[in-house]
Each structure stands twice: as structure tokens, then as C-alpha cells.
Amino acid sequence: MASTGQPPPRAQGQRLAWAQLPAHIRDAIEDWLGEPVVTAQSMAGGFSPGLASRLTTRPGRRVFAKAVSNTLNPMSPTLHRREIRVASRLPSGAPAPRLLWSSQEDDGEEWVVLVFEDVQGRPPAQPWDPAELDDVVDALNRLSAELTPSPIATSEIDDILTFGPLVRGNWSYLKYDNLPRIDPWVNRNLDRMIEAEQRVGEVIAGDTLLHLDLRGDNMLLTDDGVVIVDWPHARVGAAWIDPIGFAPSVAMEGGPEPEDLIARLDATQSADPEHVTLGIIEIAGFFTHQGALPPVEGLPGLRAFQEAQGAVARRWVAQRTGWE
Numbered sequence: 001m002a003s004t005g006q007p008p009p010r011a012q013g014q015r016l017a018w019a020q021l022p023a024h025i026r027d028a029i030e031d032w033l034g035e036p037v038v039t040a041q042s043m044a045g046g047f048s049p050g051l052a053s054r055l056t057t058r059p060g061r062r063v064f065a066k067a068v069s070n071t072l073n074p075m076s077p078t079l080h081r082r083e084i085r086v087a088s089r090l091p092s093g094a095p096a097p098r099l100l101w102s103s104q105e106d107d108g109e110e111w112v113v114l115v116f117e118d119v120q121g122r123p124p125a126q127p128w129d130p131a132e133l134d135d136v137v138d139a140l141n142r143l144s145a146e147l148t149p150s151p152i153a154t155s156e157i158d159d160i161l162t163f164g165p166l167v168r169g170n171w172s173y174l175k176y177d178n179l180p181r182i183d184p185w186v187n188r189n190l191d192r193m194i195e196a197e198q199r200v201g202e203v204i205a206g207d208t209l210l211h212l213d214l215r216g217d218n219m220l221l222t223d224d225g226v227v228i229v230d231w232p233h234a235r236v237g238a239a240w241i242d243p244i245g246f247a248p249s250v251a252m253e254g255g256p257e258p259e260d261l262i263a264r265l266d267a268t269q270s271a272d273p274e275h276v277t278l279g280i281i282e283i284a285g286f287f288t289h290q291g292a293l294p295p296v297e298g299l300p301g302l303r304a305f306q307e308a309q310g311a312v313a314r315r316w317v318a319q320r321t322g323w324e
Contacts, residue, residue, distance in 0.1 A: 008126075008252045008308050015042045016051045016072065025067055025111055032101050032115065033057055049073050049298030050080075054118055062118040063100065069109040073298040080112035083232035087114070091151045095143060095227050119227050121220030127254020132221060137264050139226035140214075140243065144267045150209035150236045160204045160237025163212060167201050169194070170285030179292040182307065185314060186288065189323045193281050200282045203275035206238030208267070214246035216253060239267035244279050248287065248312040258316045277320045284313035 018026070018040030030036055035057035043052045043064075050068025066083075068076040087099040097116040105111045124132045161167055171193040173179075174186075211218075212233040220227040243265040247258035255261065258280075262268040268276055291307025317323070 008254070015044065015053075016049065016067070017042055018051065018053050018055070021051055021067060022109075022111070025105075025113060028103055029055070029065060029067075029113065029115065032103075033061065033063070035059060035061065048076055048079075050076060064097065064116045064118050065113065066116075067111060067113040069111045071109050073296070076298075077110040077112045079232040080114060083230070084112070084114060086152075086157055086231045086234045087116075089152045089156055090231065093146070094151070095139065095225060096231060097227065097229055119220050119222060119229070121222035121227055124216045124219060124221060126216065128216070128250060133250070133255055135221065136219060136226055137261075139228075140246075141266045143228070144208060144239045144242070144265075147209035148239055149207040152209055152234075152236070154236045158235050160206070160210065160235045160241065161201060163233065163235050163237070165212075165286040166204060166241070166279070166282055169197055170282060170289040171197050174285065174289045174292065177289075179289065182288055182292065182310065183314070185318065185323075189318075192321075192323060193285060193317070196278055196281045197285060200278045203272070203278055204238050204241060206241075207236060208239035208242075210235055210237050210239075210242050212242065212245065214242050215249045238271070238275070238279075240271035240276055241279060243268045244276060245283055248283070248309040248316065251312045252308050258312065259319060277317075280313065280320060281317050284310060284317045287313050 018037065026037070033055075037055045038058050039056040041054040041056075043054065048066065048068055049072040050066060052066050053064070054062060055065050056062050066080065068080055070077050081104060084099065084102045084104070087096070088102075090096050092098070097119050099114060099116055101113075101115040103111075103113040124136065171190060175190055175194065211228055211231060212235060213230060214228070218228060218230045220229060243262050244258070247261045250261055251257050262276075287306045287310030291303050291310045293303060296302050
């Protein structure tokens, strides 16, 4: 499971330009703005195949807009609808952009539109800059404290047991779907990991509001601190889950190894180490299983990005368990 030495894949999909939106969707956004859009700057980070653009109107007002339909990717409208539900319930003090307006059209194409306040910031550098990572670590420690207990009721956004990537038995899927085994270590230890992942549902309950998709491309560094964007996966669960989900991407993108990172995060340091190991095993299973699947329509870079995190996570499992 040695590193290939190759640059990591980017979290970057194929964005839809403002001019490529159907006219009735552009008209709906401009009608809400009350002003015509004169410039649209597409944001490259992330995997949604839809619009993700900073829009500027003639008087100079700026907002950030997202829009997608089921013709671009059949699952993306579901995620956008869920983001509307989550973003509209985030407390005003949360380090997240404020949702200003949304629209859901069921005209056969299922266009879902979200318009947020514009955040003046930039994603963290790649490879990770140590000072920027310090800021992110501080922000995540504050975020975990602020969102415990969850400011949104579990009944409104579900608990962690509804989050498939952690509870659906990813290593079992890898075995019984007869998908490619990524490396010999997986073949040697697959049954051990299947046995371990059966327990993960017993240890992930908690009362923290979790983002569940923390990566550098879902963060903006601003003059006022770190802002976390893209909250469609949010659930209520154990506080240590977000740090262990974040750590493989940091190592993949030139930052410290996962064990070194979680040593700096309060939620993981206060957690039961055995529980954390079980969570890491299942996260490694998710990235490994997903990375072995065929490409996703409209998301050409997703599988390589998932497998690169899977390679880090498998190395992490081996380090924590001693499995050879």
C-alpha cells in the first residue's frame, strides 16, 4: 500500500455554465434577484455536474447559485433538495453560507436551484499549507463544540444511522458484488473487515450535528475565519465521525498522516479508540468500494478521487490494527 508518488486527483467535476442553463431557470433566478445577471464565475471545486457560480448583477450585487437537474445526474437533485432542508435550518451563527432562496421544479427534468449569500474567500491551498491547516483544525474544534448538542432536531434531518456510507456494509459489498480488489492487503484482510464493520452501527450514535463531507474543496478561508459549504449530507451522530472522514483527504492532498491530524482534533481525542478504529474501517470500506465502481454519469473524476482516499484509509486501518 505504498504511495504512488503521483499528484492526487482533484475534487473537480464538469460544471454547467450560466449560459447553459435553460432560459426559464435563468429567468427564475433573475426574477428573484430583481436584476439581470451580468457576470457569472463558475467554481471549479466539487463534483456536482450542475451550476455552481458566483453571479453578479448590474448594480454589483453578488450571490452564489447552484442548480442541477436529473438529466445531468439522476441523484444530484435529491442531494440539492436535501441541502435546502439542511441549509434552511442551520443556525445563524453556524460557519456556513446563508441560504437566501430556493426553487424546486418538477417539469420532467427536476431542476433544483439554491441561491446563497456570497462568501468572499478561497479554498485551502494544495498541497496543504501548515498555517492554513492550523486554522482549519481550530475551526473544526470550535465547530464540534458549537454543534453539540445539535441545534437542529434529529427528526428534521435524520440521525447517523440513515447515512449509508457508514452503515451499509461496504466491505461486504466489495466482496459479494465481486468488484476488483484494490491490493493484496484487501484480499488478506477482507473477512476481518467485514466482521468489524458489523459493529459500526453500535458506536456511531451521538448528539453532534455533523457535516459528513468535510474536504478542502468544501471550505473557504475568509478574513473572519473558515466557512464550511455544501451541507446536504448533514446528520446527527458522534462528534468523532467528521474528523475521521476528513483525515484521508488531507493526507492525500499533501497534509499530515491521518493519525497525526486526529491527534489535534478534540472530538477524536475524547472518543473511545476502539470506536474510532471501527469507524475508520468502515470509511476505508466506503472509499475502497466506491472507488472500484464504474464511473458516474456527469462526475468523471469521482472514482479516482475516492480510490485515492481509500488508499490512505486502508494504510490507516493497517496502522491502527496491525493487520498485515
